Amino acid sequence: MGGQMTFAEEPSLARRRKETKRERFLREMDRVVPWSRLVALIEPHYPKGGSGRKPMPLERMLRIHFLQQWYQFSDPGMEEALYEIPLLRQFVGIDLGRDLIPDETTILKFRRLLERQDLAPKIFAEVQAVLQESGLVLQEGRIVDATLIHAPSSTKNRDRRRDPEMSSTKKGNQWYFGMKAHVATDLQGVVQEVKATAAKVPDHQMLDALLTGEESAVLADRGYDDPQVHARLAARGSQDAIARRRYPGQRQGLKALQRYNRTVARLRARGEHAFRVLKCQFGYRKTRYRGIAKNLAQITTLFALANLYMVRRQLLGKR
Structure with missing residues (x-):
């Protein structure tokens, strides 16, 4: 400049x-x-x-x-x-x-x-093009994951109500109000696709929106353990590496289930690196704007910058 x-x-x-x-x-x-x-x-x-x-x-x-x-x-x-x-x-x-x-x-x-x-997705795509040209994107499979983003729950605003596009959901024994950021990464954790929904939307409902259908393998946590998801992956010929839930009353095969889930967890751990950069490095823990669209634009830009941050040493080594 x-x-x-x-x-x-x-x-x-x-x-x-x-x-x-x-x-x-x-x-x-x-x-x-x-x-x-x-x-x-x-x-x-x-x-x-x-x-x-x-x-x-x-x-x-x-x-x-x-x-x-x-x-x-x-x-x-x-x-x-x-x-x-x-x-x-x-x-x-x-x-x-x-x-x-x-x-x-x-x-x-x-x-x-x-x-x-609508330039945030184009900025994200341009960054992806730079990484692909540098040979820093793996094409073999995808890791899908989601994270909760808190939204202000106060009604002390002009409309006297919370953001109508956000929602509440329960995780463990705690309730959260806000939205979900859904991402698909390559096997080294570089984000390839970003979506956003209200917090109450189940993770597995966003799987198709995150994938191209040509992935050789799909890794995910137990939030994506759904019969329809397994059937779709099988029909596409994609390796199904989704962690399985322990269902009520299940008594047999528990040790095998634990070993399988631990293996999947080790492999998909890289998919959470972008969330660490988003929340810990960039300090993004709460939505700033009202509405899904504005916040999606922001997190799309944030994930583009997170991708550059995660592979910065490789990029600097090529210059």
């Missing part, structure tokens, strides 16, 4: 002997995100500007948008962080002496542009 500053240009940072975790993270992500390809993807939809005030540089706004995903900044919080944190300004390419910092309304409008033009 024109005028992009390097991390060494800030004298106060250049004198440091130790690189902080945030500096290292941003340096690595700056190198692995395909900025030029994503900018070219969004550019046809981005305002060109006329004789009046020119729009903010597109790559700058995209970098700000990704910072929001990585650090869970709200729109006003993102604006304030850019004023307060020099490292974030360097990553975005803002020099306070000559550049304006986008206000929260500008940041909001950029996010809504991505939502309105």
Whole structure:
């Protein structure tokens, strides 16, 4: 990007002997995100500007948008962080002496542009294309899984009610309110497909939406143990590696069932790595917006960035 500053240009940072975790993270992500390809993807939809005030540089706004995903900044919080944190300004390419910092309304409008033009799935697809070109996607089989994302349950809002598109579900002995993120990954944990539903939707009902039908093997936990699922996988010729439930009254074959489930659990463990990045690395544990569509757009972008993060060392090694 024109005028992009390097991390060494800030004298106060250049004198440091130790690189902080945030500096290292941003340096690595700056190198692995395909900025030029994503900018070219969004550019046809981005305002060109006329004789009046020119729009903010597109790559700058995209970098700000990704910072929001990585650090869970709200729109006003993102604006304030850019004023307060020099490292974030360097990553975005803002020099306070000559550049304006986008206000929260500008940041909001950029996010809504991505939502309105349905660009999150295209960003995800572009990242997948980069990984495939680098030989970092395995095609042999798929691991499917789902995770609960909490939603605010308070009714202290303008509508005086909870989000009608979210729902409650019980896991163990605890009730949760929110949505589910359903994903299919390759055998090394790189996410290939993302869907979102209300929390009450059973996991196995989303299996077909996550698969292409050409998978050689499908691995999943006991939430996908359903007779119709097993029948469909058998009809496709896919190896059925779904963990089995212990049914009430079952007495025979329990040790064999435990061994089988442990084997499946070891193999499908990589499918949960993306959830760890989403919730622990990026701090995404609760929905920010109302409605499934807006939150799906956000988690689709988050999983695209999570894929880049998980294979960043391989990508850096190829450059």
